[in-house]
Amino acid sequence: MTDLTKSPADTVPAGPMVKAEAVHKSYGLVEVLKGIDLEVKQGEVFCLVGPSGSGKSTFLRCINHLEKVNAGRLWVDGELVGYRQKGDKLYELRDREVAMKRRDIGMVFQRFNLFPHMTAIENVIEAPVQVKGESKGDARERAMALLERVGLADKAKNYPSQLSGGQQQRVAIARALAMKPKLMLFDEPTSALDPELVGDVLDVMRGLAEEGMTMIVVTHEMGFAREVGDALVFMDGGVVVESGNPREVLTNPQHERTRAFLSKVL
Amino acid sequence: MNSLHKGPAAPGRPDVIKAVPVRHPGRWVGAAVILLLTAMLIHAIVTVPAFKWDLVGHYLFDDRILHGLVVTLELTALAMVMGVVGGILLAVMRLSPNPLLSGTAWVYIWVFRGTPVLVQLVFWNFLGVLWAKLSIGIPFGPAFWSEQTNVLIPTFVAALLGLGLNEAAYMAEIVRGGIQSVDEGQLEASQALGMNRFDAMRRIILPQAMRVIIPPTGNETISMLKTTSLVSVIALEELFRAGQNIYSRNFQSIPLLIVVSLWYLFLTSILTVGQYYIERHYARGSNRSLPPTPLQRLGGLFRGIKSAPAAKPANAGGHGGGGEGGGAA
Ligand SMILES: Nc1ncnc2c1ncn2[C@@H]1O[C@H](COP(=O)(O)OP(=O)(O)OP(=O)(O)O)[C@@H](O)[C@H]1O
Ligand SMILES: [Mg+2]
Numbered sequence: 001m002t003d004l005t006k007s008p009a010d011t012v013p014a015g016p017m018v019k020a021e022a023v024h025k026s027y028g029l030v031e032v033l034k035g036i037d038l039e040v041k042q043g044e045v046f047c048l049v050g051p052s053g054s055g056k057s058t059f060l061r062c063i064n065h066l067e068k069v070n071a072g073r074l075w076v077d078g079e080l081v082g083y084r085q086k087g088d089k090l091y092e093l094r095d096r097e098v099a100m101k102r103r104d105i106g107m108v109f110q111r112f113n114l115f116p117h118m119t120a121i122e123n124v125i126e127a128p129v130q131v132k133g134e135s136k137g138d139a140r141e142r143a144m145a146l147l148e149r150v151g152l153a154d155k156a157k158n159y160p161s162q163l164s165g166g167q168q169q170r171v172a173i174a175r176a177l178a179m180k181p182k183l184m185l186f187d188e189p190t191s192a193l194d195p196e197l198v199g200d201v202l203d204v205m206r207g208l209a210e211e212g213m214t215m216i217v218v219t220h221e222m223g224f225a226r227e228v229g230d231a232l233v234f235m236d237g238g239v240v241v242e243s244g245n246p247r248e249v250l251t252n253p254q255h256e257r258t259r260a261f262l263s264k265v266l
Numbered sequence: 267m268n269s270l271h272k273g274p275a276a277p278g279r280p281d282v283i284k285a286v287p288v289r290h291p292g293r294w295v296g297a298a299v300i301l302l303l304t305a306m307l308i309h310a311i312v313t314v315p316a317f318k319w320d321l322v323g324h325y326l327f328d329d330r331i332l333h334g335l336v337v338t339l340e341l342t343a344l345a346m347v348m349g350v351v352g353g354i355l356l357a358v359m360r361l362s363p364n365p366l367l368s369g370t371a372w373v374y375i376w377v378f379r380g381t382p383v384l385v386q387l388v389f390w391n392f393l394g395v396l397w398a399k400l401s402i403g404i405p406f407g408p409a410f411w412s413e414q415t416n417v418l419i420p421t422f423v424a425a426l427l428g429l430g431l432n433e434a435a436y437m438a439e440i441v442r443g444g445i446q447s448v449d450e451g452q453l454e455a456s457q458a459l460g461m462n463r464f465d466a467m468r469r470i471i472l473p474q475a476m477r478v479i480i481p482p483t484g485n486e487t488i489s490m491l492k493t494t495s496l497v498s499v500i501a502l503e504e505l506f507r508a509g510q511n512i513y514s515r516n517f518q519s520i521p522l523l524i525v526v527s528l529w530y531l532f533l534t535s536i537l538t539v540g541q542y543y544i545e546r547h548y549a550r551g552s553n554r555s556l557p558p559t560p561l562q563r564l565g566g567l568f569r570g571i572k573s574a575p576a577a578k579p580a581n582a583g584g585h586g587g588g589g590e591g592g593g594a595a
Contacts, residue, residue, distance in 0.1 A: 064458055066454060066457060066458065095462055095463065096462060099457070099460050099461065099462045100460065102457065102458060102459070102460040103459070103460035105458070106458075107455075107458035109451060109454070109455065111451055113449075113451040113452060113454065113455035114455075115452065115455070115470055115474075116474065117473050117474055126459070126469065126470075127459035127460060127461065130461060130465055130469055131459060131460045131461055131465070132460075175459070176458075176459070179459060179460065
């Protein structure tokens, strides 16, 4: 079997993959994240649930610095996100340095965001070739293997508009994996899909989890969270309300707000 | 068996509909009127002696006209290249988070769009009067190298600067509109993959913006072809000026204006066809299957099929869609 993702065992299983300390984020006067503390361990499937507008996407986007944190600290694999610390002073990273760090973090979006002017395989080889400078031949070979793995080898030459939503999302996962990330962020990867297409995408994610990929998954698929998740956090109004083992939190929520939310989605 | 489930090969298949199509008597009347008017116009044009059709034929391929034609084409092509390259640069600058860049672009567009291109042309031509010499050296200090402005900027270059720099300002707004039409998620996805702004622009955003940019750029090119006739005021012998030079001597202005017009019409027609194919190329990926080309449609017509089946998009430079795309029709 070919191991297509970097096995986390290669790296020292030292600290957590992601650590957040009192992360605050505001848009203008509106505070969206009001102090998030959490830890995502290496190889963990970390589920993030909560009502719409609770700040889940915002938090996810802070992790790869698509959004700037206003206060608090965020580390990925032991390194501060977006800044360099010298003494007790913070220095903003240059755009190129930020881009460099994003290479190791894959992101999958609710609306797929495939590049519509490129075929499936071109989508997958784009970043390895342009960003990492891999040779086209190598990248193509690995891209084929990745498409095979998400069950779409026969659609390699299709444009995104010629693929179903579920197929597009699987290509998007392959595209993210092509950068050999150490962390994958999923922002409601199945909520734009027809119910019968959700299963294929979740199967791919399940496979990734089994291989030991560290994943943060924003989802409303409680079945997936219960079955595959190692940890679950319930967010509401920009704070973590409750966290723990998904099977425990989902069956026996401690907080009224968690209970109210779960009664709606379950 | 339920009739709804009968396949196309089933014996009880209903007859193909043969209905009387809707009649359009108004169209026939309209066509007759237009035909009559056209005939009258042609008759008038051909019989009025002032048009001197024999002279038109004589001057159509005159050396001076053909030379002017080449100059017009060169000016159009180079000015559009300047316009497109400058326009992309200005648009990216205007959308940049750097206020110095966006401010510079704003001022440039403000000045060059806010003054008539005719004035700009004459201005570039008079640069030699304003500053007799252009030099390179320490600002306000000694010059290492200098040259007569009129040598450095001959009429052709003045014309090119006038047209190209002005065009860049217009193209900048077209390109900006194109870039802004691309979904924000595209930039996010590129950045999430570790691309920097420049690569994301070049590889992801601009190619998609092209679909919006190309049609107005085609119009700009056609418009530019005709605008080049303005440089006749700075005595550059392009197509129109070539015609003028001839009729200023032989006083056959009408035939020569017709010669010039025929050439402009011919060139704009070619550009229109080219535009169609370029637009089609950049539409790939946005439609499930590309529309047939006019030639394919014509082929369909001769085979007696009204709407040619959406042909396999095989002729789009090998970018044919796979199995799913073709059978959409
Ligand atoms: N760019 C922005 N400018 C201003 N407000 C924003 C911006 N992005 C998000 N918000 C606000 O921040 C809040 C949190 O948004 P976020 O997208 O993180 O929620 P979410 O938990 O992902 O919700 P959903 O489940 O609907 O995706 C919302 O109230 C939203 O309106
Ligand atoms: Mg969200």
